[in-house]
Amino acid sequence: ETGVTQSPTHLIKTRGQQVTLRCSSxxxxxxxxxxxxxxxxxxxxxxxYYREEENGRGNFPPRFSGLQFPxxxxxxxxxxxELDDSALYLCASRPGSNRSNYGYTFGSGTRLTVV
Amino acid sequence: xxxGEEDPQALSIQEGENATMNCSYKTSINNLQWYRQxxxxxxxxxxxxxxxxxEKHSGRLRVTLDTSKKSSSLLITASRAADTASYFCAxxxxxxxxxxxxxxxxxxxxxx
Numbered sequence: 630e631t632g633v634t635q636s637p638t639h640l641i642k643t644r645g646q647q648v649t650l651r652c653s654s655x656x657x658x659x660x661x662x663x664x665x666x667x668x669x670x671x672x673x674x675x676x677x678y679y680r681e682e683e684n685g686r687g688n689f690p691p692r693f694s695g696l697q698f699p700x701x702x703x704x705x706x707x708x709x710x711e712l713d714d715s716a717l718y719l720c721a722s723r724p725g726s727n728r729s730n731y732g733y734t735f736g737s738g739t740r741l742t743v744v
Numbered sequence: 745x746x747x748g749e750e751d752p753q754a755l756s757i758q759e760g761e762n763a764t765m766n767c768s769y770k771t772s773i774n775n776l777q778w779y780r781q782x783x784x785x786x787x788x789x790x791x792x793x794x795x796x797x798x799e800k801h802s803g804r805l806r807v808t809l810d811t812s813k814k815s816s817s818l819l820i821t822a823s824r825a826a827d828t829a830s831y832f833c834a835x836x837x838x839x840x841x842x843x844x845x846x847x848x849x850x851x852x853x854x855x856x
Contacts, residue, residue: 633786662844671832671846672787685843718785722749730775732789
């Protein structure tokens with residue numbers, strides 16, 4: 630098992646710019662979710678992908694978008710960055726069908742700073 | 745918005761003591777899970793309890809679930825300095841395609 634890997638680990642962007650964060654899921658995992666974690670807070674659910682289709686979304690605006698590829702790797706795109714988008718972005722994957730009882734394997738996250 | 749809320753927000757104990765954290769949530773669930781996070785890194789899955797289970801053990805961890813009160817507790821027995829971390833409950837909310845929502849977390853400090 631290689632676990633979940635995220636890139637880059639740290640990133641600094643200017644307000645108004647666009648950013649793409651990448652995630653490589655653990656082998657055999659077909660479900661991936663993205664979370665935003667502000668300092669001192671719990672992770673907030675952004676969206677989930679299952680077999681390349683978005684099947685759930687949290688309370689985030691459309692400028693947060695994503696993709697899941699056939700190899701189950703994933704991207705999170707954020708357009709028109711705002712200062713409040715500064716956070717740790719976590720990717721998590723798990724195996725199984727849509728109704729499985731599995732825990733998530735998390736990556737170490739991408740620390741995004743918007744200035 | 746957070747689905748769950750942990751209590752207490754912060755907990756400080758001596759090594760060897762037991763630590764208890766509580767989680768309350770708002771809606772019906774498939775299962776509830778506990779995760780640990782060290783210093784702003786990725787989360788590590790600790791234990792999962794299904795909605796039809798009331799108690800589960802894993803090593804020094806004991807989890808209880810009361811779906812009528814929409815609450816859960818995590819007990820860490822014989823704590824060690826290495827247990828120092830933030831602990832989050834996550835609810836797999838019913839009828840959302842297994843979307844997980846995290847609580848606000850309990851920051852545990854174990855003093856050697």
